[in-house]
Amino acid sequence: xxxxxxxxxxxxxxxxxFVLVLGMCPTLATTTSAMNGLEMxxxxxxxxxxxxxVISLIAPVVPDKVHIPxxxxxxxxxxxxxxxxxxxxxxQVYATLGLFIPLxxxxxxxxxxxxxxxxxxxxxxxxxxxxxxxxxxxxSLTVIGIVREILGSGSVFGWKFIAxxxxxxxxxxxxxxxxxxxxxxxxxxxxxx
Amino acid sequence: MxxxxxxxxxxxxxxxxxxxxxxxxxxxYATTKEPIxxxxxxxxxxxxxxxxxxxxxxxxxxxxxxxxxxNYEYYVQMLDTTAxxxxxxxxxxxxxxxxxxLVGVEKGGVVHATRVLSHSxxxxxxxxCETETSFIDQFKGFDTSVKSLKVKKDGxxxxxxxxxxxxxxxxxxxxxNAVKVVEKIQEExx
Numbered sequence: 001x002x003x004x005x006x007x008x009x010x011x012x013x014x015x016x017x018f019v020l021v022l023g024m025c026p027t028l029a030t031t032t033s034a035m036n037g038l039e040m041x042x043x044x045x046x047x048x049x050x051x052x053x054v055i056s057l058i059a060p061v062v063p064d065k066v067h068i069p070x071x072x073x074x075x076x077x078x079x080x081x082x083x084x085x086x087x088x089x090x091x092q093v094y095a096t097l098g099l100f101i102p103l104x105x106x107x108x109x110x111x112x113x114x115x116x117x118x119x120x121x122x123x124x125x126x127x128x129x130x131x132x133x134x135x136x137x138x139x140s141l142t143v144i145g146i147v148r149e150i151l152g153s154g155s156v157f158g159w160k161f162i163a164x165x166x167x168x169x170x171x172x173x174x175x176x177x178x179x180x181x182x183x184x185x186x187x188x189x190x191x192x193x
Numbered sequence: 194m195x196x197x198x199x200x201x202x203x204x205x206x207x208x209x210x211x212x213x214x215x216x217x218x219x220x221x222y223a224t225t226k227e228p229i230x231x232x233x234x235x236x237x238x239x240x241x242x243x244x245x246x247x248x249x250x251x252x253x254x255x256x257x258x259x260x261x262x263x264n265y266e267y268y269v270q271m272l273d274t275t276a277x278x279x280x281x282x283x284x285x286x287x288x289x290x291x292x293x294x295l296v297g298v299e300k301g302g303v304v305h306a307t308r309v310l311s312h313s314x315x316x317x318x319x320x321x322c323e324t325e326t327s328f329i330d331q332f333k334g335f336d337t338s339v340k341s342l343k344v345k346k347d348g349x350x351x352x353x354x355x356x357x358x359x360x361x362x363x364x365x366x367x368x369x370n371a372v373k374v375v376e377k378i379q380e381e382x383x
Contacts, residue, residue, distance in 0.1 A: 032316040063198035063206055070210050077214040081221045088228035091236060095311070152317055168356075171317035 003128055010132025016109045017140035018187040023109040026100050027141060028176040034157045037145025039093055040100060041138025046082055047104050048137075049130035051075045052118040056126035059119045071114045076105045109137060140183075147179050236310075244280050244297030244306045245270045251280070258381075260374045267378065270297075278305055279378060281371035287363040289313040292322075294364065296371035300379070304335040307368055319360030328354050328361070332368060342369035 016022050026044070031037040054074050062070050083101045086094040094101070104110065113133055118126040149155055152170035154162035169175045234253070241251050249272035258265050270278040277300065284293045290313035297305035309323040322328060331352055335342070342365045343349025346358055353361035 058210070061206070062210075063203045065198035066203045066207055069207060073207075073210050073214050077217055080218055084221050084225040084229070088225040088232060091232040099313075165317065168317045172315060 003125070006125055006128040007132035007135070010129065010134070010136040011139070012136075012191050014133070015136045015140060015187065015191075016133050017137060017144075018184050019191070020109075020112075021184075022112055023107045023137065024180075026103060026107060027144065028173065028180060030097060030100050031141055031145040031148055031176060031179075032171050033149045033153065033155075034142055034145040036096060037141035037143075038138060039097055041134070041141040043082060043086070043097065043101060044104055044107060044109065044137055045130070045134025047075065047078045048110050048113060048134045049127055050078045051110055052113055052126040052130035053123050054078075055114045055118040056121055056123045067119065068111075071111060071119075072105070075110050075114070079104045109133065144176075144179055144183060147183065148175055151175070151179075240295045240308045240310060241268060241280055243308045244295050245278050246297075246299075246305055248272060249277055258374060258378055260377050261370075265371075265374045267374065276382070279375045281374050282310065283367040283371040283374070285363045285367040285370065287312060287314050288319045288357070288359040289315055292360070292363050292367060294367045294371070296368050298372050298375040302337040302372050302376065304332050304337070304368060304372065307332045307364075314357070314360050319354070319357040321354050321357065322360050322364050325354060328352065328364075335368070337369075337372050342366075342372065 010016070012019075014020055017027055023044070026040055030040040051071075051074055055071055058070070058074075059067070079102060082104075083094075086097075086101065113129060117129045121129070146156060148170045149157075150166070152166045152168060152172075152175060154160060154164070154166040167175075170179065238253065241253070245251055245268075249270045251268055251270045253268065255266045255268065258267060266282040268280040269276050270280070278297055280295055280297045282293065283296055284291050286292070292312045292314065293310040295308045295310050297307070299305050307329060312320065312323060314320045314322060341349040342351060344351045344353040344358060344361050344365055346353065347362065349365065351361065351365045
């Protein structure tokens with residue numbers, strides 16, 4: 001498989017949100033606006049790339065029976081590092097996403113990629129896989145966030161184009177499921193062609 | 194592929210990984226400790242500047258007082274040598290979780306201004322308590338000796354945010370608690 005296709009695979013064929021349907025909790029919870037979706041995606045991508053690299057390096061020496069605990073410790077370490085860095089340097093972003101950052105540890109995308117890819121491939125390929133899946137996840141979250149923000153608040157990235165409120169249901173949980181469902185149908189229809 | 198497992202290499206591997214990870218976390222914690230404190234201090238000073246009047250000097254050292262079984266954190270604004278305004282950190286249960294406000298209260302139970310420190314209200318509804326100026330501004334100069342800190346639905350004088358009565362009620366309650374705390378602070382001083 002070429003290096004380039006490792007990246008593009010994460011965007012369409014193995015898009016984590018619309019095709020693999022992984023990591024639904026942060027996807028549905030944080031996409032109340034385009035900005036929140038984008039930030040959450042980038043945070044997950046940061047952890048994904050670093051944990052993929054480290055896990056691909058240590059995988060050959062990790063005994064089989066303890067590989068899951070070892071992977072989790074590595075992932076949890078990067079998440080905590082990210083959490084501390086965000087708290088220190090981007091406190092505003094941390095204030096909106098704070099609750100969901102620790103949950104990246106149990107995001108099945110991260111452990112899923114460690115199991116399915118990083119544990120069996122080299123460091124470079126694993127880093128590319130992290131980038132591909134990370135970009136796929138970020139774009140998906142941003143798109144869901146954009147749609148929900150347009151319908152729910154009448155704005156895009158905080159820029160308001162109608163006065164007053166939108167359809168508030170789209171900012172709340174039911175709207176998350178609706179938007180997610182319709183985008184999944186649309187995505188898979190287009191991707192099949 | 195992965196090495197064959199036996200007790201020794203499993204224990205050694207887990208210990209090794211945990212040691213390295215703890216060392217990394219320790220290092221990051223040590224380097225970010227100061228910026229984190231700096232950021233939270235800056236956020237507090239910013240909030241204090243909003244809820245307290247411009248004249249006078251605020252003591253950024255937190256003080257504590259017990260009221261109604263809860264411990265309240267507060268800050269005093271001094272003009273020359275007299276205390277003129279108090280900023281009280283007041284937490285109540287909102288619609289989605291705890292709602293924490295910083296409330297500036299002048300002598301005589303007049304609210305100077307309020308500011309949301311943290312909340313978990315519904316985006317687009319209750320979360321407006323942080324941004325909707327028409328709601329926030331009604332608390333500026335709110336005189337509790339003539340007006341009542343309850344939403345209009347409950348017979349008070351606070352205009353609730355549309356479709357977010359519970360959040361508005363909690364907000365009013367937090368402000369009202371802060372006013373009572375300041376009353377107690379003043380009593381204790383005298």
